[in-house]
Amino acid sequence: MAQTFLHTLFGPGARAMQEAGGSLASYARMEAGAGPVDVLTKRELDFIAARDSFYMASVSEDGWPYVQHRSGPAGFLRHIEGNRIGFADYRGNRQYLSAAHFAADGRVALFLMDYPNRRRLKIIGHARSSEDAADIAALMPQGYAAEPERAFLIDVVGYDWNCPQHITPRFTEAEVRRASQPLIDEIAALRTRIAQLEGTAS
Numbered sequence: 001m002a003q004t005f006l007h008t009l010f011g012p013g014a015r016a017m018q019e020a021g022g023s024l025a026s027y028a029r030m031e032a033g034a035g036p037v038d039v040l041t042k043r044e045l046d047f048i049a050a051r052d053s054f055y056m057a058s059v060s061e062d063g064w065p066y067v068q069h070r071s072g073p074a075g076f077l078r079h080i081e082g083n084r085i086g087f088a089d090y091r092g093n094r095q096y097l098s099a100a101h102f103a104a105d106g107r108v109a110l111f112l113m114d115y116p117n118r119r120r121l122k123i124i125g126h127a128r129s130s131e132d133a134a135d136i137a138a139l140m141p142q143g144y145a146a147e148p149e150r151a152f153l154i155d156v157v158g159y160d161w162n163c164p165q166h167i168t169p170r171f172t173e174a175e176v177r178r179a180s181q182p183l184i185d186e187i188a189a190l191r192t193r194i195a196q197l198e199g200t201a202s
Helices: 003-009 012-021 024-031 042-050 097-104 133-139 173-201
Strands: 053-059 065-071 078-081 084-090 107-114 119-130 148-161
Touching: 003 024, 003 119, 003 148, 012 024, 042 078, 042 107, 042 119, 053 097, 065 097, 078 133, 084 133, 097 119, 097 148, 133 148
Parallel strands: none
Antiparallel strands: 053 065, 053 107, 078 084, 084 148, 107 119, 119 148
């Protein structure tokens, strides 16, 4: 459930607007019983393991929000233990924005999308970077052609599933290929059969 997620993010301003908009009571029921964390369940862990990308927001030293797109092989964002997840940080443009932000303020938000099935999962937590070789090795996808510089470890505080109302379905090249393969196979079989019939007729 999203009890701790909502309790953490709802501030006085949001609550005042909810009261004016008539939604305060329903949200109060939703966040009732919030504890230290929203505990990740098999549903969330399976969803995380299937993702090949996500969006990650951090906070700069001056308080500016910053959003990055992170991607890799499906499952590159991994469950480590308990309510901790993580991923290997690959060498890139060497701006080191996320690493610097987390060193100053570990608060992080992740946005995980499943466009074909119109599902999304929001996660908030505390992130830190690690240059420990064991942490990096545990999170580096096997055989992936990237050079890891560090690991990012995230202790999840809360999560929330969103409704699919305004999610436009999008499909990757691999997903389109898989969906099209039966038709491609059928066309190939028909061509083979036509060739056989033409050979018989001649």
